[in-house]
Amino acid sequence: MMFVTYAKPLVGARRGLAPTGSAAPGVYPLTEVLLRDRLRRQRQCRTARRNIIANLSSEQSRKKHTVVPITTRKHIEEAIRDGTLDQLKLNPYELPKLNSDYLRHPLMEELGNDQIFISDDCIGLIKFHGGYLQDNRDQRVRGELKKYQFMLRLKMPAGECPPSLYTTLDDISETYGNKTLRLTTRSSFQIHGIHKSNLKTVVQSIVRAGGGLYGASGDCSRNVIAPPAPFVDAAYAQARHVARMVAELFAIQSHAFADLWLDGELAASIEYWKKELDMDEVRRLMTEDNGRGQVLQDSVEPLYGKLYLPRKFKVGVTVPGDNSIDIYTHDIGIVVFCDAQGQLEGANILVGGGMGRTHNKEETFARAADPLGYVPAAALYDTLKAILAAQRDHGNRAVRTNARMKYLVHRLGIDRFRELVKSYMVGGGSALESIRSMPPWTFQDYLGWREQGDGRWFFGLYVQNGRIKDELKKALRALTDRFNFPLVCTPQQNLLITQVPATARPDVETLLASFGVETAASALDPLMRDAMACPALPLCPPAITEAERVMPRYVQRVRELLSKVGISPHASFVMRMTGCPNGCTRPYMAELGFVGSGPNCTYQVWLGGSPMQTRLAWPYIDRVTDDQVERVLEPVFVFWKSAREPDESFGDFCDRVGKAQLEAYAQRYWDGVPAAPVS
Template sequence: MVQTPLKPAQSGPNPASAKRSKVEDIKENSNFLREPLASELLTDTSFFSESAIQILKFHGSYQQDNRDTRTKGQEKDYQMMLRTRNPGGYIAPELYLTLDRLSDEYGNHTLRATTRQGIQLHGVLKKNLKATIAAIVKNLGSTLGACGDLNRNVMAPPAPFKNRPEYQIAQDYANHIADLLRPQTEAYYEIWLDGEKFLSSEEHPEVVEARQRNVNNTLFPDSPEPIYGTHYMPRKFKCAVTVPGDNSIDAYTHDVTLVVITDKAGKLKGFNVLAGGGLGRTHNKEETFARVADEIGYVDKDDVFDLMKAIVATQRDYGDRVNRRHSRMKYLIHDWGVERFRQQVETYLGKPLKPFKKLPKWTFYDYLGWYEQGDGNWFVGVPIENGRILDRDGLQLKTALREIVQKFNLPMLVTPNQSVLFYDIKPEDKDAVQAILTRCGIQKETDLDPLVRYAMACPALPLCGLAITESERIMPTNLGRIRALLTKVGLPDEHFVVRMTGCPNGCARPYMAELGFVGSAPESYQLWLGGSPDQTRLARPYMERLHDNDLETTLEPLFVFFRDGRKKGESFGDFCDRVGFEALRQFADAYDPLRYTPSHTKEGRHRLSVSHDFFLTLQATADKEGRSMGQVVADALALYLQQTAE
């Protein structure tokens, strides 16, 4: 599944005469993200052309159609998805209320918290697109750069601790990096606000200065886009900022992750730099693969903006603009190697990077439930299953969030795990906030099945044009089936990280899960195993096509093998990685459900634990003699006890 790409990246900057993908020509001819989008927005049609769709992405929107309502011979049910750009997941109260209103006025009456800490609005018709985007911008929001070939939403831990300065630093620099790499074209304001420019906040002076500082030709000084140039990036570019030990943002999955390094007094010294992560891939295209980021080095705080420009310039100038499947920065680093990539970054930076500083063990946090902020106030993480904010079946989630914002004027942070949290809650308001959550049927995090709590799924059908099969709509049912299966084999309290996507692009980051489902055909999934509970190790493909009907028969032997062969405290993902896929497949091929029925479920019988090696010896003996393992153990124990008695 993972091998050296068939075609290496170019060894020098992309020459103007080189053959390029069609999208490169669309960007070049767009007049910096204006056409043909601006012209087609004025036409009386329900959809955009392919060229306009490509430019629309830069403005934060995808054209979709509802596959549930497709009718042969009739025009597709075209709709637009809008995605917010809000670094670190920050949503101002007035912005959230605006999004809530727009979802009812122009959308499909739902919102969706994304895995990159944004909010998606589904179901907007073309005729309502301008009014929707204008309302978002006028209420402290933006969609600019939430999609397209440029820097996407910059992530940060959703932890508003006031007594831990490193967390505030991470949030601040998520904003700074987002501002630095924001498109500078005026097209966004011309098209959606008739030229009226709104900025939700003032840019930091150091960011403005850094954008204008042309160190070693990192900029196009006479261009409306000094950092990106005419063609922007070869593909999407994703960044995150976190603190040592906090892997709430899946640190190894981004093009660039900055790790805040402070002194003992909590003052910022600089950043560790990880680069080259990315999870998108294509089925049956072995030159595409998921990849975790490498340790690149350390940079002092005064150089961090120039470093980000140097990394962007390296990918901008040397990334593949011919084959879009090979255009992400992970392929450039894979082809070149870390050392050559570092050298090119240092050339643009004008100085060497310092050695990567030692970090503590990474831990995943979802920040659900109540926390003291450290300043006398509180924040509360509100669980949202698969990110979908709606009122349904007794759960009034959309009502609850709206009511809390209206009543208490609280800011919100979207989490990387598709949930949200409110912060700056006064102690005297804590009980009232919880009362609203309880009244609206929202479970406390301690009452959630951990399988559900730590799971993620992408939207997939019916709206995503890339979806091969279901994800969000089937995930709750499949988690219920997995829980029932774990209970059946004697693991009623076991849990692990489960993630699902309807296609191989990896939006819910399934390739870092302990158990990942990746859509490969209608009602079928690639099965990935072996990621770690804290998302620091890439999973691997165990099965190419698992039909949904075969979920129990496929997973049962794996769970039984885990039950009987795990080390104390070992997670399912760590177990699969340790024993290896050959052992998993051998056990599954020889699995007999009657032989491995949990003995503690039978009257008068009890289960004993044995070492993994001894278990394999018992299995081999039972297979050789054509008997059950229970019979072999019973006979061996009987003989041993008889001999000791004599």
């Protein structure tokens, strides 16, 4: 174990701090000559890696710091060998992973007992299987056992959902769940309210319908997202293809899922996205050992090993200019480029984004991704495996709130992180070039009708906070039963109805309207259209306060306030809310973010994100209670109205004038003193 010191990052500033020991090498069967050659290369890689991560203690000692202990996979392996594991600083999720026999035990035993909950160790394990233990806080009774239930999250690469899977999920939610479905900000579905005794039945139904849960959560690569629009254009098609490829390249290999849920039978029905892939090629890419330590000496999990990753790992793929996926928020962001023939030419790679933080812990922070570089198509998967290996081997397993790859990138700085990644790549990373220039990002929600490029259409249906319930739920079921159109979940918690022939468009609209579903996106308040809130209370365990249930009211209050200060009813900006600082709806990229910081709708308010989600916001006020929202925001809106440049968005304005001027303006505003000129 070692320690690293952290200084709070300035917004947008990244400082390299000392990381930790070198990577553990991987060995796969090779001929003796190749083996000798590979061992030589591994020695070179290890030496290179040691240099890259050399301790920068003199740099640290000049700054004021928070000390964070660091434990890596290598420290754990050494401690196992030396019998000193009990002396190692490990976060509470590491040993259960290590001792689980690749995600099996004691979950298998606990799923079979009569309790309605599972133990703490199993809470971490069941996440790998797509499950979360929850209880309904509205129904807690002092002195009584909590009303335990489970939430299941699906894995749906690129958000694609075949109609038969949708109807299965709809049935499950009615029979076993809380009669709602929840679209997530990672283009997937969640089902809430499933009792433990029904879990196996539900999981089996999802698998029979071709759906997947394995790896939808847990310390592994999560659902890989891509622009939801089903454009047939080559770049979009390649983005979807790469998303599916990465989903499988980084898929969990242990058969624990089949053992736990399917009585050991490997699924009879293949997950639908695999049908689009050459699975032999995926397996070859996964196990292909370049001799630089990417692939582990582990016959079950060649990329993850027994310990899996230190933390969740998120990948998003897009095309130049389309920021529907919030490209800066992922561990890896991939931007695909195609050649004139529509073939994948290469990709820009961004690394080290991530939202989650903890209030009052300066060593935790939201972070926007940095550019790693451009790789030609032939080196893409080698590069992605190298990034995964860097985080697997060097990510921090001592402190869970410091375990995401963004902290490794921050600690090393992007240049040394790049060198670390290159040390895992074929040829020492010679394929990695400077990032290619790209057009400016635009944020797309894809609501309304659009042509796909093949004569068919898709319809983007607005779903408030992603909650499908009541008449909307009935409408979608009727629509799917009648037309069987494939659906796509969007990263903005909306749903696309795809592959619609032009002639069927009126029928789709008529059917939705017959259930009272609004189909004209223009009828929506644009503030509401762009807003997102996480589920929070009553089910989400980390929730400090409300989000989804109060967001519509907050949007309305903000609209009323804007109109009170004379701002156009068409004015809009991106508003996002979460019930805690984990940041599941990416509030730190919003122009106005509400992050739960206390009970009864107390929020930390964030300002300054960009309309296209290209810049981190910053905290304006730490605790705003429900009754203070108007008092806090009114001067900010008046200042925006009076001092904005032509067409300057709310987020751009706040970022330009900065926190100090906003505070000073608010002070003068309420004191009745004329405003000072903007500096």
